[in-house]
Amino acid sequence: MTSSNWIKIFIAALIGIALGLVYGWVLAPVQYTDVTPNILREDYRVDYVLMVAEAHQNEQDPETAARRLAILGSESPAEIVTSALNYATNNNFTQDEIMLLQGLLTAMQKYQPQGIDAP
Amino acid sequence: MRLFLRNSILQIILALFLGLGLGLAYSWLISPVTYVDASPAILRADFKDQYRVVIAAAYESSHDLARARVRLELLSDTDPVGALSAQAQRMLGNGESDEQVQPLAQLATDLQQGVASISSTKTPAANVPFVSTPFAAISKTPEIETPFAEEVTPTTTTEFSEPTVVTTLSFEQTPLAPQQLFTATPRPTATPNRTIGAPFTLVGQDIVCDVNLKSGLLQFTLTDSRRRQVAGIEIIVTWAEGEDRFFTGFKPELGNGYADFIMQADTIYSIRVVEGGSFVPNISAPTCTDSNGATYLGGLLLTFQQP
Known part of the structure; x- marks a missing residue:
């Protein structure tokens, strides 16, 4: 050739x-039809965290809240809520919603999984 | 073969198909499109279940039915109410606690009735969904700017327009599934309040002789003071050898306040409606006679109502 x-x-x-x-x-x-929540778009993630915060306000159960947040990834619950709070602050969420997220953040910062002693 | 080697057109076509195959192999197998901005609609089934649980738990706290409805729509279920009811039944079947199941049943009922079970105490401005939701925050289209200030009145229920679908395609990591942006268009509607906590009392006890029904079928219908059926009410049936607990509303096709139980012959049952503590003793399956004179085990319909 x-x-x-x-x-x-x-x-x-x-x-x-x-x-x-x-x-x-x-x-x-x-x-993809069976994806995991860790790749949810950021606004959906934040709305999910907000739902957890709304539920936590009623239930006052940090264990349940932490378990619900855990499906969003390997970060700690407090880190997940911190990210959501930053997003909410930068995107003009209502004061009520930001307060809910702050309440959840406080709970997650104090939360210690069972079996791990607090320092 | 010699002909092929000499025919440049065939060589070019073969090279084209070979390249096509390599390109497809690379794009489908080696480096497929990566999803980084997925929507809840494509979550795995168990994560969708978890998502519904959280939606129901949030609704239990906020009583914001419109927002719960939009959140459920993100999951793209064909029948969101049916999906909630089915999940509640699955959870009960898996032995999960009533506390976990109750919010799902309540949300399913409220969605079906179109009203929140308890009116929100928020101010109208705070009660409007999506004033600052993430969906609004990410939107770059003017359609989602809705005139809340002009239209909103102090009611708790809103209706929504069809979602605006925006599709983004790019080689870089972008969502290939359509992203749904929901435009909230509040319209005032009546917001009836349900009577909370009043005891259910037995207002009807009817023998049901129908050969088409299961033998010994004990049917319950629970309504509130306005004769609207009420879901999520626990009923306890006890007899000498055992006890069964179940909730109204898990067969929405028969009514939100409907529940049933199969009675055995020659067994005496006691019924207790947990909310309010109404108690009905000495219930047993009646004997019925069909058109040929043969006897069979009939059923009962018990109707409870809040005063």
Whole structure:
């Protein structure tokens, strides 16, 4: 084969790869249906934390609140609530909502999982 | 083979398909699209269950039905009320406590009736959902700016318009699932209050002879003072050898205040409605006669109502 033929084959392969990438990433990407909450978009995460805070206001059960927050990732409950509180403060949440999050943050900062002695 | 080697068009087509295969393999297997901004709708089923529990627990505290409804819509359930009821039944079946199940049943009932079980005590301004919700905060579209100030009146129930769907596509890590932004459009509606805590009293005890029903079917209907059916009320049935506890509202297709129990022949039962402590002793399955003169075990319908 001549070198011009090789160039044509190489260009054709490149076009094929490009088409494959466009199809696989844009037109028909892998569909995820069973994801875990740690990859929730930030506003959804914060709303989830706010729900936990609302429930905590009624239940006053740090154990349950910490367990509910744990599904959001490997960070500590206090860190998760701190992130949510920062988001809420920067995005004009109502004062009531910020106070709920602050209440939850205080509870999570004091909370010690069972079996671990407080320092 | 020789023909193939000499035919440059075939060579180019083969190279094109080979490249296509490599591209697909890379984009689907080696480096598939990574989700970093997922919506609750694509959560795994057990996490969706957890999400519903938290929504119901938050609602139990805030009594903000509109907000609970929108939060449930994020899960994209075909029938949010049915999903709540089904989850409550599953939890009961798994032996979880009544305390954990009750908020789900209550939220399902309130969503079905369209009113919060207890009116929110918040001020109207504080009670409006999405004044500062995260969904509003991330929006860059003008559609979600709603004239709350002009339209809101001191009521607790609102209706919502269809969600605005915004789809973002990019090679960089971006959500490929449609992101739903919900636009709240409050419209004032009546907000009836349920009588809380009044005891349920037996107002009807009817024999039901229907061969199409299960033998010994004991049916309960619990209504409030306005004759609206009430879900989430615990009923205890006791007899000489045992006891059974269950709640109204887990068969919403038969009514929010409906519950049932199968009685055995020649067994005396006592009924207690936990909320208010109404007690009905000496209940037993009646004997009925069909059109051919044969006897069979009939049923009872007990109707309880709050005064």
